[in-house]
Amino acid sequence: MPTYAYRPVDPRKSCDHCRQGFETIQRMSEPPLTQCPKCENSVSRILFPPAVVIKGSPIGETDRKIKDYEREGKWSHAAELADKEAEKTKREDLRVRALEDYKKAGYNFDKYDKKDDA
Ligand SMILES: [Zn+2]
Incomplete structure (x- = not known):
């Protein structure tokens, strides 16, 4: 399952868990998180590509x-x-x-x- 990274929408409203961003493993079909699971402040998903592996040489x-x-x-x-x-x-x-x-x-x-x- 792919790993997704999140960061707080407003860094002032964050906890130790989400302040620097955090990663979580989710199914691709699961909707993205909108809240930090600990402090419940808004988070947004950072799009980054570990789930997509390009096959062959570039x-x-x-x-x-x-x-x-x-x-x-x-x-x-x-x-x-x-x-x-x-x-x-x-x-x-x-x-x-x-x-x-x-x-x-x-x-x-x-x-x-x-x-x-x-
Ligand atoms: Zn938090």
């Missing part, structure tokens, strides 16, 4: 790697990475980039486009 990281490969002339490496990332993120710019890198790597484009082996 976009910038992958872009940088692709650029590195391109700079080193490792076109097939760059193409594969861009291709994979395009699959994952549905980014059209990466798909185009992958195709261009495949071309530079000397791949036969007609073959690459055709899915069947006929």
Whole structure:
């Protein structure tokens, strides 16, 4: 279950529990607290992201790697990475980039486009 952080709406109306902010574990479906459970003064939820985990490496990281490969002339490496990332993120710019890198790597484009082996 995610952890939520709260802080008092008015720091002058707070107790030892909530003055510096406090965290509580709640179900996602539970409504946010509006009061400190101890002093019952108003609190508001601080939105912060531990509940949301971004899978995979950040976009910038992958872009940088692709650029590195391109700079080193490792076109097939760059193409594969861009291709994979395009699959994952549905980014059209990466798909185009992958195709261009495949071309530079000397791949036969007609073959690459055709899915069947006929
Ligand atoms: Zn309190």
